[in-house]
Amino acid sequence: MNAASVPSSPSSPPASPSPPLRTRTVFAAAHVVADPRADVSPDDPAAVDWDATLAFRRHLWAHGLGVAEAMDTAQRGMGLDWAGAAELIRRSAAEAEAVGGRIACGVGTDQLTSPAATLADVRHAYEEQLGLVEGTGARAILMASRALAAVARGADDYLATYDHLLRQAAAPVILHWLGPMFDPALAGYWGSAGLDAATDTFLEVIAAHPGKVDGVKISLLDADREVALRRRLPDGVRCYTGDDFHYPDLIAGDDQGHSDALLGVFDPLAPLAARAVRALDADDPKAFRELLDPTVELARHLFQPPTRFYKTGVVFLAWLAGHQSHFTMVGGWQSARSLPHLTRAYELAADLHLFPDPDLAAYRMRTLLTIHGVTP
Numbered sequence: 136m137n138a139a140s141v142p143s144s145p146s147s148p149p150a151s152p153s154p155p156l157r158t159r160t161v162f163a164a165a166h167v168v169a170d171p172r173a174d175v176s177p178d179d180p181a182a183v184d185w186d187a188t189l190a191f192r193r194h195l196w197a198h199g200l201g202v203a204e205a206m207d208t209a210q211r212g213m214g215l216d217w218a219g220a221a222e223l224i225r226r227s228a229a230e231a232e233a234v235g236g237r238i239a240c241g242v243g244t245d246q247l248t249s250p251a252a253t254l255a256d257v258r259h260a261y262e263e264q265l266g267l268v269e270g271t272g273a274r275a276i277l278m279a280s281r282a283l284a285a286v287a288r289g290a291d292d293y294l295a296t297y298d299h300l301l302r303q304a305a306a307p308v309i310l311h312w313l314g315p316m317f318d319p320a321l322a323g324y325w326g327s328a329g330l331d332a333a334t335d336t337f338l339e340v341i342a343a344h345p346g347k348v349d350g351v352k353i354s355l356l357d358a359d360r361e362v363a364l365r366r367r368l369p370d371g372v373r374c375y376t377g378d379d380f381h382y383p384d385l386i387a388g389d390d391q392g393h394s395d396a397l398l399g400v401f402d403p404l405a406p407l408a409a410r411a412v413r414a415l416d417a418d419d420p421k422a423f424r425e426l427l428d429p430t431v432e433l434a435r436h437l438f439q440p441p442t443r444f445y446k447t448g449v450v451f452l453a454w455l456a457g458h459q460s461h462f463t464m465v466g467g468w469q470s471a472r473s474l475p476h477l478t479r480a481y482e483l484a485a486d487l488h489l490f491p492d493p494d495l496a497a498y499r500m501r502t503l504l505t506i507h508g509v510t511p
Contacts, residue, residue, distance in 0.1 A: 153199035153409070155237070157416045159386060159393070160350075160373060161408065162201040162239060163401035164208035165192055166449050167215060167223060171463040181210070181219040181465035188223070189230050191458050198409040200401065201237030202227065203276065207317060208399040209241075210446055212281065214466025217246035221267055228271035239274035239309060239397075244282045252282045254292060261300050269305050274349065276309040276397075281320040290326030290336040297340045307349035309375060309397070312337060314355040316442045330355070334364055341372060352377045352397045356442075358385060366391060379438045379445070383427040386412070387420060399445060400434045403452040403489060433483040436476075444471040448480045455481060455496040456489065462503065474507050 168191065173182030192202050204227045205211060205220040215223070224240045231238035244252075244260035252260075257280060268275045277300060287293055301308070315322040325333035341348050350373030353361045358381035365374040376385040376394035385394040401408045407426060414422035437448040447468055454462040462469055481500045490496035501511040 153197060156199050156409070156412045159412050159415060160201070160375070160395040161401065161412055162203040162237070162375070162397040163195050163405055163408070164203040164206040164397060164399040165195060166402055166446060166453060167209045167219075167465060168450075168453075168459045169461075169463045169465045171461045177214075177467045181215045183215075183219060183223070183465065184459070185226060187459050189226060191453065192227055192230060192236070193234060194458060195402075195405050196231070196234055196236035198405050199413075200405055200409055201239065202231065203239050203241070203397050204228070204273070205241040206276070206278070206399070207313065207443075208402060208446060208449065210465055210468065211241060211243065211278070212245055212318070213443070213446065214464065214468060217243075217264070219465075220245070221264075224268060224273065225271060228268075228273045232272065239276050240268045240271070241278045241311075242268050242275045242308075243278040244280040247282045250285065252286055254283075254286055254296065257283045257286065258296060258299055261296075262303070265300065265304065274306065274309065275304065276311050276352065278311045279313040279318075279321050279324055281318070284321050284324055287326060290332070293324075293326050293336055294340060294343075298343060301340070301344040301347045304347055307347055309350050309352055310337070310341070310348055311352045311377075312354065313377070316356060316440070317354055318443060330357075330360060334360070338364070338367055342369060345369065348372050350375050350395065354378065356380050356438075361385060361394065362389075365394060379434050380431070382434070383411075383424060383431065386427075387415075387423060399449060400430075400437065402449050403437075403456070403484065404430055404434075407487065407489065430487060433480065433487060436479055436483060439476075444468070447472040448477070451477050451480060452484055452489065455484070455499050457492055457495050462499075474504070474509065477503070 168184045168187035170182040170184040175182050195202050205224050209215055211220055242264040244257050247256055247260050265275055313321055325336040327333045352375040354377030356378055374394045375397035376382055377397055379400040386396055411423045411426035438445045450464050451462055453459055504511045
């Protein structure tokens with residue numbers, strides 16, 4: 136294929152957000168675009184292509200979705216350190232303000248690099264990040280903390296830590312419960328390896344601070360547990376599903392309620408996800424299921440164990456779709472999934488018509504296969 140026949144990337148979508156979704160609050164956890172020209176090693180701070188990264192956020196806003204910024208999809212703890220996350224939060228929050236986009240940003244403790252951290256260190260780290268996020272005007276998402284999981288001796292340490300943070304939060308926050316399938320360092324979060332006891336502690340935190348919790352993001356990949364927890368939430372507290380396996384059922388809901396969404400899989404599914412939720416807005420649940428149910432096979436493929444490497448598939452699909460010019464990730468994590476895994480992701484996404492320019496996606500897929508010595 137000569138240079139003249141190489142497909143070009145699709146033109147950028149309009150910068151202004153679409154009208155907001157009405158019946159569900161939906162955030163897509165967005166990935167970051169690495170700078171492939173930077174001379175860095177996997178141990179160096181992330182080199183980010185800020186123009187492409189912000190352009191992708193405008194793409195999400197253009198479809199009416201909110202952006203969940205600096206979450207695990209953005210490779211927090213897997214290539215993006217706190218300094219890089221802080222810059223990402225500042226830039227994305229300013230962009231959101233400029234275009235009128237909805238944004239919520241992750242607050243964690245990843246500036247703590249010493250295994251000798253104390254509970255006081257954890258509180259101070261959370262406070263620093265909370266202050267930065269609230270200073271930008273964004274909603275805060277209190278992320279699960281590896282450091283807290285390492286030093287907490289039981290449920291009381293979690294209760295005290297979150298009590299301290301919620302008392303000083305200037306606006307209602309989203310609490311994030313990320314299961315160990317996404318990050319093994321978070322096993323036993325909320326002070327118990329048993330999920331029933333952990334759920335009770337989680338709900339105790341919420342009940343102790345009425346008006347301080349906008350919602351909870353549940354990423355346990357257990358639909359029944361999420362529904363049971365959702366039914367125990369106080370009035371006015373949203374349940375944002377983080378279940379990338381069962382999201383159509385959870386978002387559709389039942390006669391006792393529904394989940395809103397904060398999902399990494401909505402990074403590649405943004406246009407289709409927005410269309411599906413707008414079908415709910417139009418009181419057409421059948422169209423919602425017809426649009427979203429077929430995406431589950433792709434989601435389950437991207438998030439198959441080891442689940443934490445789903446980011447590789449997300450960035451791969453962004454490259455195929457023309458949202459970035461390369462398949463490179465911060466920290467070199469583009470190598471975390473096999474060529475057969477990526478090939479299947481391409482096939483499933485193509486079947487869903489996710490690529491704005493199918494010829495470009497096919498050309499890039501052939502190029503990747505050729506580089507790996509595979510004849511397309």
